[in-house]
Amino acid sequence: MSERKNFNHIQYILPSLLFILVIFLIPIIYTLVISFFSWNLLRPDLGIKFVGFKNYLQALKDPFTWETIGRTFYFVIISVLLELIFGFSLALSLNTEFKGWKIVQSIILIPFMIAPVVVGFAWKFIVNNDYGPLPHFLINLGLTSITENPLLANPTTAMFMIIMADVWEYTPFVTLVLLAGLKALPQEPYEAAYVDGASAIQRFFYITLPLLRPSIMVAVVIRTLTSLRVFDTIFIMTGGGPGSATETLSFYGYRLAFQSYQMGYSSTINLISFFLAIIFTLIYMKLIGWDSNE
Amino acid sequence: MNKNIIIKIVSLIIVIIALIWTLYPLVWIIFSSFKAPLEQFTIPPKWIPEKFTLRNYKIFFSNAEFVRTFFNSVLVTTSSTILALIFGIPAAYGLARFNWKHANLLSFIILLARMTPPVVMVLPFFLISRYLNLSGTYIPIIIACSFFSVPFAVWMMQGFFSEIPESLEEAARIDGCTRFEALTKIVLPLVLPGISATSILCALISWNEFLFALVLTGQETRTLPVLVNMFVSEKNVDWGVMSAAALITVIPMIVFGLLVQNNLVKGLTVGSEK
Numbered sequence: 001m002s003e004r005k006n007f008n009h010i011q012y013i014l015p016s017l018l019f020i021l022v023i024f025l026i027p028i029i030y031t032l033v034i035s036f037f038s039w040n041l042l043r044p045d046l047g048i049k050f051v052g053f054k055n056y057l058q059a060l061k062d063p064f065t066w067e068t069i070g071r072t073f074y075f076v077i078i079s080v081l082l083e084l085i086f087g088f089s090l091a092l093s094l095n096t097e098f099k100g101w102k103i104v105q106s107i108i109l110i111p112f113m114i115a116p117v118v119v120g121f122a123w124k125f126i127v128n129n130d131y132g133p134l135p136h137f138l139i140n141l142g143l144t145s146i147t148e149n150p151l152l153a154n155p156t157t158a159m160f161m162i163i164m165a166d167v168w169e170y171t172p173f174v175t176l177v178l179l180a181g182l183k184a185l186p187q188e189p190y191e192a193a194y195v196d197g198a199s200a201i202q203r204f205f206y207i208t209l210p211l212l213r214p215s216i217m218v219a220v221v222i223r224t225l226t227s228l229r230v231f232d233t234i235f236i237m238t239g240g241g242p243g244s245a246t247e248t249l250s251f252y253g254y255r256l257a258f259q260s261y262q263m264g265y266s267s268t269i270n271l272i273s274f275f276l277a278i279i280f281t282l283i284y285m286k287l288i289g290w291d292s293n294e
Numbered sequence: 295m296n297k298n299i300i301i302k303i304v305s306l307i308i309v310i311i312a313l314i315w316t317l318y319p320l321v322w323i324i325f326s327s328f329k330a331p332l333e334q335f336t337i338p339p340k341w342i343p344e345k346f347t348l349r350n351y352k353i354f355f356s357n358a359e360f361v362r363t364f365f366n367s368v369l370v371t372t373s374s375t376i377l378a379l380i381f382g383i384p385a386a387y388g389l390a391r392f393n394w395k396h397a398n399l400l401s402f403i404i405l406l407a408r409m410t411p412p413v414v415m416v417l418p419f420f421l422i423s424r425y426l427n428l429s430g431t432y433i434p435i436i437i438a439c440s441f442f443s444v445p446f447a448v449w450m451m452q453g454f455f456s457e458i459p460e461s462l463e464e465a466a467r468i469d470g471c472t473r474f475e476a477l478t479k480i481v482l483p484l485v486l487p488g489i490s491a492t493s494i495l496c497a498l499i500s501w502n503e504f505l506f507a508l509v510l511t512g513q514e515t516r517t518l519p520v521l522v523n524m525f526v527s528e529k530n531v532d533w534g535v536m537s538a539a540a541l542i543t544v545i546p547m548i549v550f551g552l553l554v555q556n557n558l559v560k561g562l563t564v565g566s567e568k
Contacts (some may be wrong), residue, residue, distance in 0.1 A: 012388030016381035016444060017400065023441045024407045027418035034421075090312050093305035104309055106552055108316055109559075113551040115502035117519040118540045121526055122319040125326070125533060133322060136338040168319065176559050200297060229411035232504045232519075236526055250413040257417045258509065270414040277414075281406045285398075 028274070035267040042261045055268040064244075065269070072248040075159065076227045079166045083223060084216070086167065087174030094175070095182045105179075112172045120236030123165040127151040155245035158238050162246050165233045170226070174219045181215025182208070214287070221284045228276055249273045327351070327537035334533045350538035360521065364542065367517040370432065370507075371500040374439035378496040381440075382447025383489070387477060389448065390455035408445040412505045415441065420509050430512035438510060439500035446499060447492050450561040454488030455481070491557030494550045501547055518543040 035055055039048045059065045090108070094101050111119070126132045129150040138147050151157045189207045198206070231250040234240060240247035240255065247255070250273060256266035322341070326334065327350050329343040354360050389397060415438070423434035458481055466476040482489070504519040511520060522543060525536040551558060 009388045009392035012384040012392075013400070016385035016448060019381050019440075019444055020403060020407050023437060023444075024403070024410075024415075027415050027422065030418040030422065031414065034418075086312075089308050093308040093312075096302060096305045098302075098305075101309075104313060106555060108312060109551065109555065110320065110548055111316060113498060113547045114544045115504065115519050115522070115547075117502070117504045117522050118544050119319075121522055121536065121540055122323050124526065125537070126319055126322055130337060131335060131339050131533065133339050133341065168315070172316075180559065200301065225409045229409075229413070231411075231413060235504075235508075236523060250411050253413045254416070254505070257420075263417065263421070266417060270411075270417065273411045274414045277409050277411060278406060281402065281409050284409075285402060285405065 031267045031270060031274075034264050035271055037264045039263040040261050041263055051264070055265050058265065059268050059272070065272075068244075068247055068249055068252045069272070071159075071246075072228065072250075075163060075166075075230065075248055076224055079163045079170070079227050080220060080223045082163070082167045083171045083174045084220060086171045087219070088178055088216075090171070090175045091178035091182055094179055108172050108175060110172075111169050114169070116169065116232035117236055119165050119169045120233040123161060123168070123233075124152065124237045127161055152238055153242050155242055158242060159246050162230075162234055162237055165237065166227060166230060169233075170223060174223060177219040177222075178212065178215055181212050185211050217287050218284075221280060221287060225277065225280045225284065228273065228280070249276075323537045323540055326533055327541050329534050331532065331534060350532075350534040351542075353535050354538050354542060360539070362514075363516050363518055363521045366432075366511075366515055367501060367543075370435050370439060370515075370517055371497050373432075373436045374443055374500045375493050375496045377436070377440040378443035378447040379489070379493060381444045382492070382496075383451055383482075385448045386451030387455050387481070390452045391460065404445040404448050408442070408449060412442075412503075416505055416509050419506065423510060429510075430515060432515050434510040435507055435515060435517070438506040439503055442499045442503065443496035447496055450492045450495065451485070451488060453561065454485045454492075458484050487554070487557050488561070491554040491561050494554045495558060495561060498547050498551065 034048075036050060036052060037048050038046075038051045038054070040046055094105060126134045127150075129135050129147065135147040135151065138144075146157065149157075151161055185208070189211070190203060193203050193207055229250055230248055231254065234246050234248060234251050235254075238246045240251045249269065253266050253270040253273060256262050256269060260266075325341055325343055328346045328348070330345060330347045330349060333340065333343050333345075389400065419434060419438055423429055428434050462480055462484075463473070463476040466480050467473065471479065502519060503517075504523070507517045507520045508523065511517060518539070522536070522539055525531060525539060
């Protein structure tokens with residue numbers, strides 16, 4: 001009986017397991033292998049040479065690698081923090097009783113369904129110094145110093161514009177996760193706190209926040225993972241520029257492979273991204289308790 | 295009592311700001327798609343066009359290449375979503391129903407496949423499809439899209455399957471059904487809303503995929519996000535046609551997404567209620 005049962009579940013899982021293993025592990029192993037080679041796609045005459053750890057040493061020694069990792073984390077931390085603040089305020093607001101919230105929720109969900117390429121285009125258009133509405137809005141507010149240079153041509157504002165596009169696209173996700181968490185909170189602690197005469201602010205800090213911690217952590221880790229992969233909006237809005245002010249790890253890996261054609265070195269840089277993805281995936285699994293059952 | 299009113303007012307203000315913030319770029323693009331070229335370039339920019347014109351949409355739909363791009367997107371999205379469901383549903387069922395000692399490892403691989411940055415996968419995909427002489431065909435892009443949607447389908451459907459009590463199937467099996475019959479006749483109809491939400495989200499992943507499409511598609515197999523990018527990278531951007539193309543790209547997904555909204559939210563937050 002147990003043997004039959006065993007056969008049974010393998011039969012369900014095997015096709016997709018094989019699919020994922022073939023499609024996922026072969027490219028990863030391939031990346032690992034070519035990260036030890038020097039291979040320029042435009043110079044077939046140089047051949048594909050084994051260079052040992054040379055790419056890794058170069059990546060570690062080059063300050064640009066560290067600057068790019070720094071920029072990536074700057075982007076991730078600021079966007080996730082803003083998404084958390086906005087998403088939380090919005091989730092708390094939508095958790096109050098009001099008839100129109102259902103429609104509001106649908107509208108707020110829309111950015112999440114829009115292709116990141118289109119999000120990038122929309123914001124690029126909006127912040128365009130000549131034809132976009134935002135710079136003129138800022139000028140009307142008297143903030144002329146910000147709009148002296150085109151917003152995407154100034155290193156500081158360019159990064160902030162990318163963050164803004166990301167916040168626009170993913171705040172809905174954070175809002176929905178937190179709202180689902182808020183709706184699932186037990187009522188008893190609130191009733192007890194009400195009897196004890198706790199103020200709204202006390203109730204928020206001593207009941208809502210601690211009870212909601214799992215949802216907050218899930219939102220933060222998933223968003224960290226997904227914003228580490230940011231590429232589309234950067235590609236469309238700035239192409240990594242001005243200079244390399246908006247170049248993140250993903251974009252750097254892409255540029256090395258498809259603009260400098262250095263297959264080996266690009267693979268090494270991509271493995272750094274992959275390594276970060278592994279770490280945060282493990283953290284996520286620990287959070288939702290997938291590592292603890294047996 | 296007073297405090298409640300203050301909270302309500304603050305909530306209302308936050309919601310209104312959120313609505314304006316959300317709709318701001320959308321409304322701008324919608325209006326721009328109805329503007330004639332001259333009106334695109336008024337300084338300062340005007341929101342509402344003086345004369346609504348369908349010119350931009352006509353240009354899009356009268357260009358055979360653009361229309362082809364649209365159907366490429368439909369083809370790639372449909373094929374990869376079907377693949378995701380064929381592979382994903384049985385695996386999700388297997389994971390939800392059987393205690394397998396390697397289940398954690400498998401969950402890790404599935405989640406990692408879902409979370410791996412696309413840039414890590416795109417280079418080996420490019421080199422391998424070049425080696426296999428598949429460049430310029432639909433095969434690499436369809437497989438690449440299913441690479442993202444299969445793990446997603448497994449992950450999401452697992453949540454929906456585990457909500458169906460096992461006793462239902464057991465009852466069916468006592469009545470003489472095999473496990474497979476119990477699955478197809480009893481369980482699948484019950485998780486149908488979950489399946490529709492999963493397929494929409496899988497479709498969303500493939501429809502919106504850009505990096506793989508950029509690297510793996512040729513002129514013949516190009517999808518909509520790549521077309522949008524081509525407009526943006528031109529020196530003289532025709533913002534009007536561009537806006538129309540952007541809207542044509544996003545409208546199908548917004549419509550489908552809102553249709554399955556409730557289950558979509560549930561699927562997106564799998565694991566977060568635990």
